[in-house]
Amino acid sequence: MALLLDSFWRAVAYLLRPRVIALSVLPLVLTIALALGLGWFWWESAVAWVRGLLDGSDWATPLWNWLDGMGLARLKAALAPLIVIFTVTPLLALVSLLVVAMLMTPAMVALVAERRFAQLERRHGGSLFWSVLWSLGSTLAALLAMLVSMPLWLVPPLILILPPLIWGWLTYRVMAFDALAEHASRDERQAIFRAHRGKLLAMGVICGYLGAAPSLVWASGALFAAAFLILVPLALWLYTLVFAFSSLWFAHYCLAALAELRQQAAPAPQAPAPGPADALALPDESEAARPLDAPSAPAAPR
Structure with a gap:
């Protein structure tokens, strides 16, 4: 528990470092x-395509008539750009998050190793290929567990327990592997x-719950269209901040656990072999304290 709390507070403190803020x-x-x-390159053509799609759709005709009756005919011209923005922005955010996620975990592990574990030997137990394969396998297993457990979500308490456990398992599998890939052997x-x-x-479950906070901000941006362009960037920044904290937490914990494991496995130091100077050592104290033999009495005359 001490290691868990120590790595938690260290991860929080590392969030204030310039390198982490930049990422x-x-x-x-x-x-x-x-x-x-x-x-x-494509804004005008995308808006024109969406506007043509709306004009040629039969389901949109009642909407246009309703807007005309409400005196909101100008909203029809603004609807196509809004649809393009609402559609493209989440996709761009997702692509950016994936790119940063690939860069952030190695960067956070390198930062922790540089500042705390510079003397820790790198044994390269996981390559980039194995990291990708491990992540894909863990993700598929988590998705399968989600699908299998969906009928159990109808039971009220389990819907609050099973999904966080599954995603927490996935988080710790991926984060811990990446944190140890460079330094630990298999x-x-x-x-x-x-x-x-x-x-x-x-740790994975806690990070999963922390990752739900930006989702609430993202949902608010979808509900309140006026604040969409403000709330979505805020949610994007919070996602990245939570991911940075998770990477730092697992890096601190796993590298400290690795250092402790190697310290326990190290052989105990042996006493040095006696050298030439030991031959000139003083006699034992018991011998030194022993009184000298008294002189023998002279022989009696015959």
Whole structure:
């Protein structure tokens, strides 16, 4: 428990470092850059295509008539750009998050290793190929568990327990593997997974609940269209911040557990072999304290 709390507070403190703050705003920069680039080349054609699709749809005719009756005919011209914005923005945000997620975990592990575990040997137990394969396998297993457990969600308490447990399991599998991929060997990684499975799962569940907070902001942006362009970037930044915290927490915990594992496995220091100087050592104290033999009495005359 001490290691869990120590790594938690260290992860919170590391969020204030300039490198972490720069990475947290990177998805916003990527999203804006992608939006400007796509808007420069395809904005007018996309809006025209959506407007033509609306004009040619029979289901939209009652909507246009209702808007005309309410005196909101101008809203018809603004509807096509709004549809394009509402459709493209989440896709751009998702792409930016995926790009940053690929860069953030190695960057956070490197930051923690540089500042706390510079002397920790790198044994390269997981390559990029195995990391991708591990993530895909864990994701498929989590999706399968979600599908199988869906009928149980009808039971009121289980819907609050099963999904967080499944996604917490997925989070700890992916995050812990990436945190140990560079420094731990395969056997060391398996040993840490066995010894710390319960705490790693608890960390994954907590990170899963923290990741639900940006979803509420995202949903608010979908409900309140006027604040969409403000709430969506805020949700995007919160997503990245939660991901950075999760990476830092698992990096601190796993690398500290690895250092402790190696310290326990290190052989105990042996006493040095006696050298030449030991031959000149003083006699034992018991011998030194022993009184000298008294001189013998002279022989009696015959």
